[in-house]
Amino acid sequence: MAVLDQYTYVFAIGTFFALLDAYNNGANDVANAWATSVSSRSVSYRQAMVLGTVFEMVGAIAVGARTADTIKNGIIPTAAFQNNAGVQMLAFTVALAAASSWVMWCTKHSAHVSSTYSLISAVAGVGVATAGAAKVQWGWNKGSGLGAIFAGLGMAPAISAGFAATIFMLIKVTVHMRKNPVPWSVFTSPFFFLIAGTICTLSIVYKGSPNLKLNAKPGWYVASVTMGTGVGVAILAAIFFVPFLWTRVIRKDASVKWYHVFMGPLLFKRPIVAEAEQARVPNYAVVQHDEETEASGSDKDSQEMASSERDEIDLEKRQIHSNQRALESHQLTHKELVAAGREKMHAKMRLKRGPLGWAMRLLHNNPMGPGQIYEKKNMVTFMKRVPAMITVGALYGVHYDIHAAQTGIAGTPDGERMTKVYAHAEKYPNEVEHAYSFVQVLTACTASFAHGANDIGNSVGPWAVIYSAWQTGNASASKQPVPIWQLAVLSATISIGLITYGYNIMAVMGNKITYHSPSRGCSMEMGAAITVLLFSQFKLPVSTSMCITGATVGVGLCNGTLKAVNWQRVGLLVFAWIMTIPIAGTLAGVLMGILLNTPHFA
Structure with a gap:
């Protein structure tokens, strides 16, 4: 008490x-x-x-x-x-x-x-x-x-x-x-x-835990444990990581999966199963080609969608293409460029399957009407939007395009500035x-x-x-x-x-x-x-x-x-x-x- x-x-x-x-x-x-x-x-x-x-x-x-x-x-x-x-x-x-x-x-x-x-x-x-x-x-x-x-x-x-x-x-x-x-x-x-x-x-x-009092240990103990662990990690990397990386990057064996790392030195003797022209590694470039189909999922995913959800996404795609044609028809101001960039990202989110895509589509298709919040139509709309707003609040960051935001929007001073920085x-x-x-x-x-x-x-x-x-x-x-x-x-x-x-x-x-x-x-x-x-x-x-x-x-x-x-x-x-x-x-x-x-x- x-x-x-x-x-x-x-x-x-x-x-x-x-x-x-x-x-x-x-x-x-x-x-x-x-x-x-x-x-x-x-x-x-x-x-x-x-x-x-x-x-x-x-x-x-x-x-x-x-x-x-x-x-x-x-x-x-x-x-x-x-x-x-x-x-x-x-x-x-x-x-x-x-x-x-x-x-x-x-x-x-x-x-x-x-x-x-x-x-x-x-x-x-x-x-x-x-x-x-x-x-x-x-x-x-x-x-x-x-x-x-x-x-x-x-x-x-x-x-x-x-x-x-x-x-x-x-x-x-x-x-x-x-x-x-x-x-x-x-x-x-x-x-x-x-x-x-x-x-x-x-x-x-070295920082030590208050409960274990590791910071009170003598200096030779700290140095021995610290360097010993570092050397141990390096030895494990030499035994398991190097053969794995050698097979994937130098031999360009596309069949190598993550779990093959446990084979260790045996990978040096493993025959190449699927040799590729280039090593199968991710593309680490900051600026990458924008795949519009990325957001909508694979063909298999599309087949597994409910008919109503697939219809919603097809309608959303048509609206996106229509908006893009409208934007390209005239010169945009800086404010319009920023708004168009944000809308492009939101459009991708609306094409996604799952809770976020559903929530983004619901909010997009059910905007608040004219008048105050206490108008009957607005109160009904608001109650319909509440579950979607909560869902977006929880999941929006998970699907946010960090790289697109960092590189800036093409045509804006910020976008041009980042292009110059990356060029150097x-x-x-x-x-x-x-x-x-x-x-x-x-x-x-x-x-x-x-x-x-x-x-x-x-x-x-x-x-x-x-x-x-x-x-x-x-x-x-x-x-x-x-x-x-x-x-x-x-x-x-x-x-x-x-x-x-x-x-x-x-x-x-x-x-x-x-x-x-x-x-x-x-x-x-x-x-x-x-x-x-x-x-x-x-x-x-x-x-x-x-x-x-x-x-x-x-x-x-x-x-x-x-x-x-x-x-x-x-x-x-x-x-x-x-x-x-x-x-x-x-x-x-x-x-x-x-x-x-x-x-x-x-």
Whole structure:
């Protein structure tokens, strides 16, 4: 039973905003972390959601509690609340409300900001309103103050860029610059698995779990386990992955399936069953030919459709062709080009089988009529649209065309800008890139694990303060360990944010900054993961989104020209990061000041 029953409503509101902050974290920061893998076509958006969910939760539950303390107690000293648990609950509820509202607005408008720095700025604003500017830890404060935290705003992207550029230049010199790079990509792949495996092990061992106390192990133990695991992964790659890749890419045996990887060295002696002119590997090009039939499914699928559904799709196809002819008949303005691009994507979705296609067709064919919502016809239409609106909200992101959004719409300034950026990036053979797509899956999971371990503190830190103060009635009790169930709930909420709303950020990241491919992408992710681990080891909350953005720019510059990077997008990102500090801080400070001076909390 809670001690502060009179503040149960504050706890309820704080819980809501903690969940909203975690949702925004998934839709913003996690989506940005996985945008690299999706942009490189190493994984699809659906695969990213599954892998992101698993590794975010493992990272958050296993090692997430360590970074929560910085936000909980490092910015506002517990003594500043003078043992008033009610004021402390209110303070962190307001901080969550201000930070989550700002990030939600930015995500809706595809303006990427750091949820980490939004919350830190909001906590600082609350601290000024509650205890005065003198009580806020503005300096370094042994690595826990605002000075140490905001130092990461400049350091983290630069350090990530350096790590990522170094790794990619190693790949470029070792493989891409060879006259025949395909064999080099195959036989050097175990080395890059070694690097990725070592980083992944560092995420688990060196950061340490509070329960297992792995961080307390001696240095020789950490080094032995880390390098031993990395070498083990490299040996497994040499035994199983190299023969598989050699058979598929060099021998061009089209009969090789994924499960043949378990044959290992036996593949070297396996006769070629179906030799192809080209290796059967995916096309990793960012810009690909648009197949209109792709959205409607195969002929077999069409035969299995219900007659009514097939008629709906046939009608939709005729409408699409009619609209295309109408658009081609006159010169479009910029606004019309953007609307036409959006309609083209929605038209593809309406051709799909399953719940999303049904929902999109229902909404398209049943628009709201003239007049207000309370008109009888509009109320009937609205009730009919509600199930479809819920379905679209849950599934829209799964089917969103991330690459089309990143490359821009032909004929618009944005589309022309991205065409110029891509023209200055060297394109490497798909057979070479294929080797690094597997490495990138490992590095992406590592980055997701590191994000879960580091950024779960954003939401769980303030929520843990609110919960413990509400239960015990003692502000000092907020120093208690973060319950595992809170980590699990918020990490699940982060995953929901990635699944349902992450496409807003993915659409303006990844290929929107520079040209992506698996070899570039795995370098970006490893560089960002190393940086996150480095900062977390010193218990400094660092924005994973800033790290991956810096890594993306670093790899883009490896093309040898500044023109290979979309500096307009980079400038907008930096501007959004900087504006987050005063806006989130001011929102939280003003709201806290108003609430503190109400009769109840005065």
